[in-house]
Amino acid sequence: MRSYLLTLQYSFLGDYNMAEEKMFFINPHRIDLSNVELNGRILDVGGGGEGIIGIYKGAQVIAIDRRKGELEKAADGNYLKIIMDAKDLKFLDETFETVTAFYMFMYVPMENRKEIFKEIHRVLKKGGELVLWDMVIPQKGESKKELYGAEVKVIIGEQEIDTGYGTHWNKEQDLKYFIDLGKKAGFEVSSKQEDDKKIFIRYHKTN
Ligand SMILES: C[S@@+](CC[C@H](N)C(=O)[O-])C[C@H]1O[C@@H](n2cnc3c(N)ncnc32)[C@H](O)[C@@H]1O
Numbered sequence: 001m002r003s004y005l006l007t008l009q010y011s012f013l014g015d016y017n018m019a020e021e022k023m024f025f026i027n028p029h030r031i032d033l034s035n036v037e038l039n040g041r042i043l044d045v046g047g048g049g050e051g052i053i054g055i056y057k058g059a060q061v062i063a064i065d066r067r068k069g070e071l072e073k074a075a076d077g078n079y080l081k082i083i084m085d086a087k088d089l090k091f092l093d094e095t096f097e098t099v100t101a102f103y104m105f106m107y108v109p110m111e112n113r114k115e116i117f118k119e120i121h122r123v124l125k126k127g128g129e130l131v132l133w134d135m136v137i138p139q140k141g142e143s144k145k146e147l148y149g150a151e152v153k154v155i156i157g158e159q160e161i162d163t164g165y166g167t168h169w170n171k172e173q174d175l176k177y178f179i180d181l182g183k184k185a186g187f188e189v190s191s192k193q194e195d196d197k198k199i200f201i202r203y204h205k206t207n
Pocket residue numbers: 009012045046047048049050051052053064065066067070084085086087101102103104107108112165
């Protein structure tokens with residue numbers, strides 16, 4: 001599994017032939033999407049990789065990713081894939097009922113996140129939701145590990161998808177960080193969870 005993780009998720013970190021020992025693995029995450037409500041038209045930002053939200057919600061989904069290769073690699077399905085940078089979304093204001101970010105922000109440099117949250121808020125309809133899944137990344141401190149990540153098992157009804165997400169360990173993020181980021185962009189938080197370094201937040205756009 002881990003060599004799969006290394007090959008899968010490092011493809012766009014540049015040709016990192018990172019040995020497993022350079023990776024700090026946290027406990028595997030298990031994400032059951034089976035009963036997660038996602039309404040209306042859905043914009044899935046960072047929807048390359050496995051294309052989990054596209055697999056889950058099919059025709060409701062427009063998946064964007066700034067890397068063509070990541071979208072091509074994502075599962076085929078009845079959803080739309082568009083090459084686009086989330087920092088500059090090419091959609092009119094108030095177009096979507098829902099925006100999803102499934103283990104996406106961990107791949108985004110800290111300095112780009114505020115802009116992306118602002119763009120997400122702009123393209124959401126009033127009453128719309130941003131639904132975010134990600135992982136806690138603590139300060140690197142003295143660790144010699146260059147990468148940080150986890151194996152992730154995704155459950156969608158009977159379907160099980162074994163994958164993993166890993167990134168440069170040059171970021172720090174937790175539940176409070178994402179809540180503050182969302183509030184600064186104008187969101188309110190309707191539900192939040194952090195357990196075993198797994199983050200899940202539902203934000204809604206009030207006005
Ligand atoms: C590995 S994926 C996350 C998991 C993915 N949602 C899935 O279902 O497997 C993270 C993606 O975010 C994309 N990404 C990073 N920054 C981005 C940005 N500014 N705009 C659009 N996509 C971005 C990366 O290219 C990468 O494909």
